[in-house]
Amino acid sequence: MTTFIDGKAVALRVRAQVAAEVATLSRKPGLATILVGDDPASAVYVAGKRKAVREAGMRDLHRYLPATVSQGQVAAVLDELAADPGCDGILLQLPLPAHLDPGALIDRIPAGKDVDGLTTHSAGLLARGENGLRPCTPSGVIELLASEGVKMRGAHAVVVGRSSLVGHPMAEMLLHHDATVSVAHKHTTDLAALTRTADILVVAAGVPHLIGAEHVKPGAAVIDVGIHRTPHGLTGDVRTTELRGIAAQVTPVPGGVGPMTIAMLMANTLRAARR
Ligand SMILES: NC(=O)C1=CN([C@@H]2O[C@H](COP(=O)(O)OP(=O)(O)OC[C@H]3O[C@@H](n4cnc5c(N)ncnc54)[C@H](OP(=O)(O)O)[C@@H]3O)[C@@H](O)[C@H]2O)C=CC1
Numbered sequence: 001m002t003t004f005i006d007g008k009a010v011a012l013r014v015r016a017q018v019a020a021e022v023a024t025l026s027r028k029p030g031l032a033t034i035l036v037g038d039d040p041a042s043a044v045y046v047a048g049k050r051k052a053v054r055e056a057g058m059r060d061l062h063r064y065l066p067a068t069v070s071q072g073q074v075a076a077v078l079d080e081l082a083a084d085p086g087c088d089g090i091l092l093q094l095p096l097p098a099h100l101d102p103g104a105l106i107d108r109i110p111a112g113k114d115v116d117g118l119t120t121h122s123a124g125l126l127a128r129g130e131n132g133l134r135p136c137t138p139s140g141v142i143e144l145l146a147s148e149g150v151k152m153r154g155a156h157a158v159v160v161g162r163s164s165l166v167g168h169p170m171a172e173m174l175l176h177h178d179a180t181v182s183v184a185h186k187h188t189t190d191l192a193a194l195t196r197t198a199d200i201l202v203v204a205a206g207v208p209h210l211i212g213a214e215h216v217k218p219g220a221a222v223i224d225v226g227i228h229r230t231p232h233g234l235t236g237d238v239r240t241t242e243l244r245g246i247a248a249q250v251t252p253v254p255g256g257v258g259p260m261t262i263a264m265l266m267a268n269t270l271r272a273a274r275r
């Protein structure tokens with residue numbers, strides 16, 4: 001039996017809880033999403049985040065900047081939001097146009113407002129296992145595993161991908177939950193041999209349909225982070241239908257990790273506002 005994990009349902013639960021707590025606050029938390037340029041996928045994601053902000057009873061402090069904006073102009077917007085006491089969280093949507101330096105811009109976000117968990121400061125707190133704001137997508141994956149009762153302690157977790165947005169923080173968080181963690185990337189020599197040893201397999205490679213039946217140990221939990229827009233709709237990095245009867249749990253795309261990313265962003269914004 002293979003369970004399809006309903007990320008949308010778990011996400012709605014998290015968001016309802018955040019909204020209930022927001023309703024008790026004397027001041028509404030404010031989240032600033034910053035969208036630079038006209039990448040259509042980014043526009044969809046930011047629209048989803050803004051809708052969640054409104055539904056949580058928070059203030060939407062969205063900023064749009066044209067693709068031609070300079071590094072200095074983006075920095076000025078970030079500095080203004082950093083100084084604004086009504087702004088509790090700042091999210092700079094990635095990817096940025098190629099002439100901008102994302103690392104330098106992200107690091108202008110004060111640690112207390114870093115609801116995306118992507119600054120050098122937040123990454124350092126995660127590496128040291130200290131309290132801080134954590135990246136939303138890997139937090140959402142941990143939440144999904146916990147909600148399904150998947151045991152992390154002592155499990156062999158394999159993370160495919162090592163980006164600072166997903167794979168790397170994912171591996172660190174699984175390590176903090178006492179999993180034994182392996183991280184695969186483009187130079188991994190035999191991907192299938194490694195992934196077949198995984199009790200928990202998190203795939204964030206950005207390669208459509210990379211992972212199939214030949215990569216999965218019977219009884220494993222398989223989490224598909226990948227998102228790709230095709231003429232036939234959204235698809236992930238995992239050939240999910242092949243895993244029926246093999247994996248114990250799999251996440252669908254859409255309706256798996258994506259909605260959790262947005263839910264954890266709401267949770268992080270509430271946390272940032274409380275501090
Ligand atoms: N559902 C959600 O909420 C989110 C979904 N995503 C999606 O997740 C995917 C990954 O995103 P992101 O981490 O930003 O992507 P990146 O392109 O930044 O990173 C991809 C990682 O996968 C590794 N990789 C690529 N090809 C292979 C391969 N054939 N075998 C093993 N490893 C490989 C790369 O290795 P190397 O380091 O060697 O180059 C790299 O570390 C994308 O599809 C993205 O759209 C992203 C964020 C949130």
Ligand SMILES: Nc1nc(=O)c2c([nH]1)NC[C@@H]1CN(c3ccc(C(=O)N[C@@H](CCC(=O)O)C(=O)O)cc3)C=[N+]21
Binds near residue numbers: 091094262
């Ligand atoms: N600074 C930054 N922070 C991010 O968190 C960030 C980012 N940049 N860049 C791009 C990725 C991608 N991402 C997603 C968010 C929601 C869905 C989501 O809601 N997906 C729905 C489908 C929505 C749809 O696309 O129609 C689902 O999977 O069911 C997906 C992906 C956040 N990212």
